[in-house]
Amino acid sequence: MKSRLITVVLVVAIIALLVVYYFLGTDYRKQRQAYDALAARVNEATLTLTQTPEPSRDLERRLAAAKAKLATVRSTFPSDLLADEYHVKAIPLITTPWSLENIGKGYHVFRIEMVVSGSFAQVNGFVSQLESGRFAAIAVENLGMTRQPAGGNTPVVCDLNLAIYTQFTTSG
Numbered sequence: 321m322k323s324r325l326i327t328v329v330l331v332v333a334i335i336a337l338l339v340v341y342y343f344l345g346t347d348y349r350k351q352r353q354a355y356d357a358l359a360a361r362v363n364e365a366t367l368t369l370t371q372t373p374e375p376s377r378d379l380e381r382r383l384a385a386a387k388a389k390l391a392t393v394r395s396t397f398p399s400d401l402l403a404d405e406y407h408v409k410a411i412p413l414i415t416t417p418w419s420l421e422n423i424g425k426g427y428h429v430f431r432i433e434m435v436v437s438g439s440f441a442q443v444n445g446f447v448s449q450l451e452s453g454r455f456a457a458i459a460v461e462n463l464g465m466t467r468q469p470a471g472g473n474t475p476v477v478c479d480l481n482l483a484i485y486t487q488f489t490t491s492g
Contacts, residue, residue, distance in 0.1 A: 406446040408438035
């Protein structure tokens with residue numbers, strides 16, 4: 321009877337040991353699967369990082385230069401210079417912010433609507449110089465002239481829509 325009791329205790333102990341090993345083993349297997357999944361994600365991220373090109377070292381300098389160029393273009397709008405030269409009154413009414421347009425190449429475009437007043441010869445000279453003079457980046461998109469009634473100080477009023485184009489580059 322004593323040997324039978326020892327056998328039962330040993331069998332129960334072995335079964336208990338197997339149950340404990342089973343739970344510990346399944347927990348370890350789950351942890352191992354989670355570890356393998358995380359390791360695969362880390363390897364994928366590392367591979368992506370190695371394939372990403374180095375950023376250009378002079379991005380800050382190029383950005384500052386582009387901002388300075390844009391500020392210069394914005395501050396030297398030629399209508400003021402030409403208005404004085406042709407003795408006309410040029411009043412900007414509506415402007416639209418700089419936008420990007422692709423016309424074969426990429427351009428920054430600034431649009432302005434203005435009213436120009438003066439004699440016909442003065443207004444004609446002003447518009448001609450804008451359209452085909454020293455400012456090649458300006459395009460006259462719309463032009464409408466109205467003669468004022470006799471007796472007025474300004475015989476011609478011109479409604480003018482202009483577009484100023486500057487080319488931009490995306491490569492370094």
